[in-house]
Amino acid sequence: MPAIKDSRIIILATNGFEQSELEVPLNELRKAGARVDVVSLKEGEITGWDKNDWGTAVKVDHTIADARVTAYDALVLPGGQINPDLLRVEDDAVAFIREFHASGKPVAAICHAPWLLIEAGLMRGRRATSYHSIHTDMENAGAIWEDKPCVRDGNMITSRKPDDLGAFVKAIIDAVEENASARVAAE
Template identity: 65%
Template sequence: MTDQSPLASRKILIMATHGFEQSELEVPCERLEQAGAAVDIASLSTKDICGWDDDDWGDDISVDLLIADVKVADYDALVLPGGQINPDLLRVEDKAVALIRDFAAAGKPVAAICHAPWLLIEAGLAKGRRMTSYKSIRTDIANAGAEAVDEAVVTDRNIITSRSPDDLDAFCDAIIAAVVQQPVAA
């Protein structure tokens, strides 16, 4: 008997730190796990990280491993939740930016929502791509050389971008579709 889950035997990494948009981490995590994937959370420390929910701090999330300890070969995709605080803290961390570059260079899906495309800009992945984001950073995307559009989700080669929590269904569907097309990680 075979497992009919679309992401059976797949491993997905979510990279985040304090101030991640609560729903932009939790919803993809839940949807990917429901589709059969194993999901790990990587951060700057192994201590719990706290989300941002609407206009105040949200819930804590357990961290599985340090960003510095991630092996790209072990994962099938990388998901980057937004929020204003989370990507702003991560984009100044060399190991976080290098990890994003490494996933992209390996041809693995890299999915960024809301303000997380800031991380794609920092990693040098925006130029020449078609991307979307939260409306307040679309100028940043355009200034980085991308075609900035206002759409629920955009997939350009292995980079997936989305605007906001309102688009989480389309974002998760795009991640699942991209991972299904990839060879299984080691």
């Protein structure tokens, strides 16, 4: 049976990502055997937000201009307030999210990152969750908002906050493994 160790996962972020919401999935998915690339708007490093102040920098592996949906098995969108707010005004980032979702592969967003799913026009009629302060934004975009640690609706995975990272990462791993199994069964 295929496993996550055969997978490539992309984390799309920019400055101001919630430190734990990028680092925990990055480390846990790598520990599970996946190759995980951090992709951003520019080369170099991006700096996180860690609770009440700037956090530590993370190396960018590729720019969004160089990333290809076909090269990856899942897309992870960390939250924080700053990161998704900066990304949702970047046409290339929003188009990439929209294209990734259309591919049928897992798209996972936590905290404020569902703002990106709203901007991409992907929430109407979808069960989802988010950080509580944007639940009205989610509902106004047509989401069926649920106050749960993690909600999976087809290939879309959403989660509320850093406390829910365990459920979030598990849902990503499960979705990647299911997609890999479905590909093998179709061959």
